[in-house]
Amino acid sequence: MTRSRAQKSDLTDAEYRKLAAFRQALRGFVAFSAAEAAAIGLTPRQHQVLLAIRGWPDSMPPNIKSLAERMMIRHNSAVGLIQRLEAAGFIQRIESSGDRRFIQLSLTPKGEAALAALSASHLTELRQRGPRLVEMLQALISG
Amino acid sequence: MTRSRAQKSDLTDAEYRKLAAFRQALRGFVAFSAAEAAAIGLTPRQHQVLLAIRGWPDSMPPNIKSLAERMMIRHNSAVGLIQRLEAAGFIQRIESSGDRRFIQLSLTPKGEAALAALSASHLTELRQRGPRLVEMLQALISG
DNA sequence: TGAAATATATCGTCTTACGACATATTAAAT
DNA sequence: ATTTAATATGTCGTAAGACGATATATTTCA
Numbered sequence: 355m356t357r358s359r360a361q362k363s364d365l366t367d368a369e370y371r372k373l374a375a376f377r378q379a380l381r382g383f384v385a386f387s388a389a390e391a392a393a394i395g396l397t398p399r400q401h402q403v404l405l406a407i408r409g410w411p412d413s414m415p416p417n418i419k420s421l422a423e424r425m426m427i428r429h430n431s432a433v434g435l436i437q438r439l440e441a442a443g444f445i446q447r448i449e450s451s452g453d454r455r456f457i458q459l460s461l462t463p464k465g466e467a468a469l470a471a472l473s474a475s476h477l478t479e480l481r482q483r484g485p486r487l488v489e490m491l492q493a494l495i496s497g
Numbered sequence: 498m499t500r501s502r503a504q505k506s507d508l509t510d511a512e513y514r515k516l517a518a519f520r521q522a523l524r525g526f527v528a529f530s531a532a533e534a535a536a537i538g539l540t541p542r543q544h545q546v547l548l549a550i551r552g553w554p555d556s557m558p559p560n561i562k563s564l565a566e567r568m569m570i571r572h573n574s575a576v577g578l579i580q581r582l583e584a585a586g587f588i589q590r591i592e593s594s595g596d597r598r599f600i601q602l603s604l605t606p607k608g609e610a611a612l613a614a615l616s617a618s619h620l621t622e623l624r625q626r627g628p629r630l631v632e633m634l635q636a637l638i639s640g
Numbered sequence: 641t642g643a644a645a646t647a648t649a650t651c652g653t654c655t656t657a658c659g660a661c662a663t664a665t666t667a668a669a670t
Numbered sequence: 671a672t673t674t675a676a677t678a679t680g681t682c683g684t685a686a687g688a689c690g691a692t693a694t695a696t697t698t699c700a
Contacts, residue, residue, distance in 0.1 A: 364613050365613065365616050365617065365620070367552075369616070369620070370548070370551050370552035370612075370616065371552045371553075371554060372552075373548060373552055373616055373619065373620065374549055374551070374552025374553070375552070375554075376623075377545060377548060377549070378549075378567065380523075381545075381568070381569050385569045397685095397686060397687085399686080399687065399688095400686090402520060402524075405513070405516060405520055406517055408517070409510075409513035409514045409515075409516055409518070410514075410517070411514060411517075411518075417647075417648090418647070418648060418649095419646085419647060419648080424521065425524065426524050426525070426528040427687085427688070427689090428688075428689065429647075429648070429649095430648085430649075430650080430688090430689075430690085430691095431688050431689070432648095433648065433649060433650085434649095434686085434687070434688085435686090435687075437649090438686080438687095453646090453647085453696075453697070454647095454695085454696060454697085455646065455647040455648070455695070455696050455697070456646095456647065456648090457647080457648070469513075470507050470508065473508050473512070473513065473516055474508065476516065477508070477512070477516065477637070480634065480637060480638050481638045484634050484635075484638045487634070488631050488634065491623065491627050491630070491631065492627075494620070494623060495620070495624045495627045540654095540655060540656085541655095542655080542656065542657095560678075561678070561679060562677085562678060562679080570656085570657070570658090571657075571658065571659085572678075572679070572680090573657090573658080573659085573660095573680075573681080574657050574658070575679095576680060576681085577655085577656070577657085578655090580680095596665075596678085597665060597666085597678095598664070598665050598666070598677065598678040599677095599678070599679090641700100642699100642700090643698100643699085643700080644697105644698080644699075644700090645696100645697080645698070645699085646695100646696080646698090647694100647695085647696080647697095648693100648694085648695080648696100649692100649693075649694075649695095650691100650693070650694095651690105651691085651692080652689100652691090653688100653689085653690095654687100654689085655686105655687090655688085655689105656685100656686085656687085656688100657684100657685085657686085657687105658683100658684085658685085659682105659683095659684095660681100660682085660683095661681080661682080662679100662680075662681070662682100663678100663680075663681095664677100664678080664679080664680095665676100665677080665678080665679100666675100666676080666677075666678100667674100667675075667676070667677090668673100668674080668675065668676085669673085669674070669675085670671100670672090670673080670674090
């Protein structure tokens with residue numbers, strides 16, 4: 355839909371279309387990911403939690419607070435996620451032997467298997483979608 | 498955290514870390530976007546709806562069904578989004594003059610202004626984050 | 641020993657998403 | 671023309687997930 359520009363700082367129609375197209379491409383990946391997760395009984399956020407725990411960059415497993423920081427959510431939001439994942443048998447909570455305030459998070463065998471399947475399909479899909487995502491981003495930021 | 502490989506098809510620790518790092522980078526952009534939207538009273542999805550309407554690729558404005566398809570959600574989910582956006586004054590619904598089942602969606606001046614501000618800051622941010630996102634994606638899919 | 645700091649948990653509320661179902665309008669079939 | 675299909679939108683109940691505010695347990699520090 356064509357629109358005139360109201361101010362100098364406004365974006366052009368073409369820029370809005372490119373921004374919208376990039377978001378659309380991102381949604382495409384997110385939707386793929388959500389469908390894959392749903393197929394094995396996980397929500398998108400639950401999948402992300404499993405990946406964050408398994409791909410944790412440090413040598414020590416994460417606790418709730420550090421996981422919340424990496425997920426960029428509040429600690430109390432993380433508590434809910436962890437509770438549902440534990441109830442469904444995908445992760446374990448182990449009280450730290452030292453400071454008993456800390457809870458060490460790790461995947462159960464069920465969680466490992468679920469994440470392995472999801473990660474393989476995501477890797478394949480990203481190899482497919484990657485080039486197009488990069489294209490749309492380049493078109494947007496170099497315009 | 499180091500883990501042994503259970504099956505041939507399992508990913509390596511390094512691959513999990515790269516996948517997690519890419520997700521982390523995506524979350525970074527999404528979190529930036531959510532914070533910007535929140536600063537002007539919009540939820541992330543509401544912002545995306547404004548952008549999808551404004552950056553609509555066709556000459557005719559979208560209706561609920563076509564918007565839902567582009568947003569990759571069910572039509573009834575779109576109805577709720579549209580209702581809240583209209584109640585908050587960001588968009589208008591105009592009954593189509595031809596087939597009266599269709600509702601034409603468009604931004605109000607308030608919606609235009611909100612989206613213009615968000616789009617400008619997103620464009621700037623994407624120019625910043627773009628290269629890093631592309632790097633992480635390349636590292637992941639070429640590994 | 642008492643106070644501050646830290647980690648986790650709980651509660652109430654909102655947005656979003658869904659499936660199932662309902663209603664209105666138009667198109668197609670007879 | 672009237673019934674039947676299809677289409678577009680709306681409603682209802684339920685669940686996940688996010689938040690702020692508040693609570694509890696544990697550790698550290700003064």
